[in-house]
Amino acid sequence: MILKFNAHQSPYYAGIVLLVIFVLGMLPLSFKVSLAIAVLTHSVYLIPILIFDQINNMQTFFTNNFFLGSILVTLLFWRQMDQRRLRKELILTNELSEQQAKILEYSHELERLVEQRNKELSMSEILLDALFENASDGILITNIKGGIIRANRKACELHGFDKLEGMNMRLLEVPSGIAPWEERVKQLLEGHPLVYEVEHYHKNGHKIPLEVSCAILEINEQKFVQLFCRDISERKKLQAELIYSQKMESIGIMAGGIAHDFNNLLAAILGNVELLSMHEEIPDFCLQKLKDIEQAARSASQIVSKLLDFARRKPSQMVTVNLNDVIHDSIRLISHLKPDNVKIDLNLTDSSIIIKGDPIRLEQVLVNVILNAFDAMPHGGTVKIETAVEEKGSERNVRLSVSDTGTGIRPEHLPHIFDPFFTTKKKGRGTGLGLAVVYGIVKEHHGKIDVETTLGQGTTFHMRFPLIEEIPKEVQPPRHVERSKHPNTVLVVDDEERILSFVKDVLEREGFNVIATTSPTEALEIFKVLRRSLQLVITDLVMPEMEGKFLIENLKKLSPKTKIIVITGYPSLAQEVSVEAILPKPFDASKLVSTVKSFLKN
Known part of the structure; x- marks a missing residue:
């Protein structure tokens, strides 16, 4: 736009427009600053014109300036509002970017935490699974009805199965007076944990004694029964041995008392028989009867001696002894009693098997067991005698095994073979004290004895005695005997x-x-x-x-x-x-x- 003056034309309005474009478009200034700059610049244009030029139409000049000023202010205000909007958008965009960055960072952190938690959870599952599978006790988890949902390795091993899942507890338990499964579950649901002993069936048919502790598990509002099963076979065996030892001790005390009374009676019988036999006037018939009485009394004396052996009332002379030497001496001792159709096979270790014991009583053990083996083979067979050194941790024992190929021992007789006076032999063939004495002597030597038998195939007696490392010298104490005059x-x-x-x-x-x-x-x-x-x-x-x-x-x-x-x-x-x-x-x-x-x- 060109402003015409008297002498010349001035690009006044064009300058104003360019100024407005520059001020509004190029400079990101505030409204007040932009307005001040516009007014100042406009004054720079306007003052020279007012001073040096003559304006023909003042009204038009002021009207145009007012119009341009209004437009400028309006545009400045619009630009200010637009800048504010843009600034807000920029701030919001920046805040959004920051929030997005924070969200992204939080997302990464969350992903990292989730991954870490997953790893920890996976590790916990592995550890719990390993703990479950490698527990020394059998662990079973069942539903309320007894169906097995999960079983660990030990539980499967106890029962002889590769897996127990799908089976029912009722089928595994031996019905032996224990409360039914439903009653036990009822007690558990009432909040009473249970610990009880029960027998379970093994896959091969035999029974295993278990101590079971159980409680209720609640998972996702479902209830399960958790059972911990511990094999107590060894405990039961030790309890049985303790009861048996106590019984044998009681019988031994009683036997010792009986033996003492019998000894007194026999001493009187033998003494009086001998005194009567010294009289010359006794008829031959009576003398023969006295000899019969004496023979019967001496036979009774031998039985009493065995009773005293069983009752452990005869002191043992403990010395260091090579068990192999005892075996050879025992075989020589019974050589004249060996049937012709019986063979004795020796398999003795070359190792030094020195134990602390009484050679005479150890020979008695071997003789009793070997004679029993002879009796168990009426049609002949083989008696095998074997020694071996066994090591279990720091414990070192010598095992003495005597086997026969005879008739074996019936299962119903096996628990009683060490009982005094128990015998399966015909009347007059045995007193029933042989194995009772063997048991007592083995225990006296701090040993153990157990039996393996198969009906119709034979029996093996295993005896274990503690080995001694060094052979102590046997020192015989000097005996001081007081001399005395002949007593009157x-x-x-x-x-x-x-x-x-x-x-x-x-x-x-x-x-x-x-x-x-x-x-x-x-x-x-x-x-x-x-x-x-x-x-x-x-x-x-x-x-x-x-x-x-x-x-x-x-x-x-x-x-x-x-x-x-x-x-x-x-x-x-x-x-x-x-x-x-x-x-x-x-x-x-x-x-x-x-x-x-x-x-x-x-």
Whole structure:
């Protein structure tokens, strides 16, 4: 637009328009600043014109300027609003970008956390699964009805199956007085955890004793039963051994008491038979009957001796011994008893198998077991004797096995074979004490004994004894024997009148002056008065009024040099007292006389 003046034409309006375009479009200024710049610039245009030029139409000039100014202000305001809008959009866009960046970062962090949680969850699942599968107890998870949903490796191993899933607990349990499954589940649902013992069937048909603890599991509002099953076969075995040992100990105590009473009776019988046999006037018929009585009494004495062995009342002489040597000695001992159709096969280890034991009693063990093997093979067969060294951790044992190819042992007889007086032999062929004595001797040697048998194929006895590493030297303590003069008077004390009478008669026949009493208290009073003339005391140990041990202690207090011979059915008890000689019951007159004379001579 060209503004015409008197002398010339001026590009006034064109400059204003260009200015507005520049101010509105090029400079991102605020409304006030833009307006100030526009007014200032417009003044720069306007003032020279007003000063140097003459305006022909002032009204038109001002109208145009007002119009242009209004347009400029309007455009400036519009531009300001647009800039504000753009600025807000820019801020929002920037904030949105920042939020998007934060969201993206949070998303990445969330993904990382989710991945980490998934790894941890996966690791937890692996650990829980490993814990479940490798648990030492069997673990079963069932539904309420008893259907097995999951079972670990140990549970499958206990029952002999590759997997138990799909089976039912009712089929595995042996119905043996335990509450039905439904009642147990009812108790669990009432909040009472259960621990009980039960037998389960194994795949091969035998029964396994288990201790089961169970509780309710609730997962996603579904209820399950969790069972922990522990094999208690070893515990049951140990309990059975303990009960058996206690029973054997009780029987042993009873047997020891019976043996003591029998020894007293047999001593009286044998002594009186011998005294009667010394009379010359006895007819031959009566003499033969006396010999029969003596033979029967001696047979009874052998049974009593076995009872004492079983009751462990005879002391063992423990020394270091090579078990292989004991085996060879035992075989030589029974060589004359071996049937012609029986073969003995030895498979002995070359290793040194030194144990602590009593060779005589160990021979007794072997002889009893081998003779049983002979009896189990009436039509012949093979007895195999084997030794081997076994190591389990720090424990080292020697295993002695005696096998036969005989008839075997019936299952119903197996639990009773070590019971005293239990026998399957015909009447008169055995006392039933052989294996009971074997059991007692093995236990006395801190050993173990177990049996394997198959009906119709044979039986094997396994005996295990602790090995000793070094062979200690056996030191025999020096024996100091007091010498004494020949006694003129002997004091005899025994609560059994028959034995007392027998000893008195025998010694008086040999020329001794005998003072006899059944009362230990009376004997003590007699000794107080006559101790200077008494040079020998013969006493029993087990007496109701006073134990022989206390009598001996009192006698020694009164006269420490007093010589004492103990007559007893309990040789092991005599080891606890200080005496010069021990004479086990039953004994005959010749044994009594030889013991007394030998003692006095020494």
